[in-house]
Amino acid sequence: MKALELREVEKSFKKRRGEVVCALDSVSLSVGKGEVVGILGPNGSGKSTLVRVISTLVLPDSGEVEVFGIDATRHPKQVQRSMNRVSVEASFFKKLSAMENLLYGAKLYGVTSAEARPRIKEILDNIGFAQKRATEPMEHLSRGMQQKIALARALLTSPVLMLLDEPTTGLDPRSKKDVQAFIRRIRDAHDSSILLCTHDMGEAEELCDRVGIMMDGKILALEEAEELKRRYAENGSVPTMEETFMAATGYSVEEASAEGD
């Protein structure tokens, strides 16, 4: 049984002037148990909609989404128990402290404060987050620190499927490295399957077992990084991941990050 399986998933949104935007166009993909799958794509390519559909926040128009064999559309509560998500915005109650936000997040998954506190301490130690800062309001913390807390919140509920939607976008290089190191540790130490959406080529190549490229709501390719690069090879030389991405989408790395929805 796969950790995640999508079959022919379609999703369109109606915009104000009656225009219909196809966010997911017959998307099929799977993530095996313990596997890390990366999806590369420019902004507006459908990555976030993909994550929202899997996390039961958006209902697909058609197709099937299964998490550990359970239909996520029909039985959302069952699949919600086994997954968690980190998105590009570290969404918290900004006036509450990191600790208060974490305790609240844990309780929504049935984890009491007494059970959560030692686990929070352990996770914060692992990510190099000073315990004394955990009592400061979130709005006093840097973006990088907030993103670490977002990862801690997700990990606290022991998800077997982690959905990471551009977790390092907008972070300074140091914070980015820290967050990436933390994802690496989750990958190595926990039995979690991970779907990582990003437009950071290096991140995808380094952290993922397989990498896919998404464009205009379609998955253009999904393979091991080396295979993917070979697929777009020209003149016999294997391109870099950036060159592969450009060949597949027509976007440069900079354009992929800058292009609006």
Add this chain to the structure above:
Amino acid sequence: MHNRLKPRWLVEMIAVWGYVQRNYFLTKRYFMWEVVWLTFTTVNAMSITFIGAGAAQRPGAEAINIQEYMTFLLIGALIWSYLSMIFDILSETVQWERWEGTIEYTFMSPTSRVTHLLGMGVYAVVYGIIRTAIVLGVAMLAFDLDLSEANYWAALVVLAVCSISLVGFGVVAAVMPLLSPEKGQQVTYIVSALLLLVSGVYYPIKVLPEWMQVMAQFSPVTYALEGSRAALLGGVGLSQLWGSIWPLLVMGVVFVPMGLFVFHLGENYAKRTGKLKRSG
């Protein structure tokens, strides 16, 4: 962690406590705003009560029992303060989290929507009782109120029953921001204003135009005020308050399931159209 081994009911109860505790944490963090709102509510209740004192200066005032009139106004101000607070907290359930940016995390958690709204309802009732008790304490020090006949127990029962129907009413209103992220919350303010207008908070509903009196029949606040005033001013017992209690019970039975059903429809609509996404 351990949650997969716990019985479902226990997981849901832990989550109810999570919502209550989160709101308590937020109240602490916005403490200065709490002081401001408490001051505003207290001053507002006192100002309205002074309208009764002012009536003594009007021609023909000797026909009015001023002490009773002031108590009538204060009860209206206090009960409206309590009930509108419950309605506001429930109706802002979605909008507040959308503003904070946490709505998607709440909606993708495995605990049920009933648990979510129950947690909000429990906090609203406890918070409302504490604030109203403080305002009542201040008002009792400031005014010579006519509460010699008061049947506090009967008034509390009426308010408790009304709280349930108001929670249902608030849940129906909470769905508005799911249907329209920009304009939804504005609609709930209009509903709140209409409840204030037609429910006889500061005057008997008999003085209203007939069409407003018809609207008043559908407001739980109308029956809560009728019952509470009868208990506090006239010392009326529970058996004689049945005329106020049964409409509230019916409204509770209708509004709570209806609120949850409407919320479920609104949530599905937001998930189909992608309107859960953070805005603002």
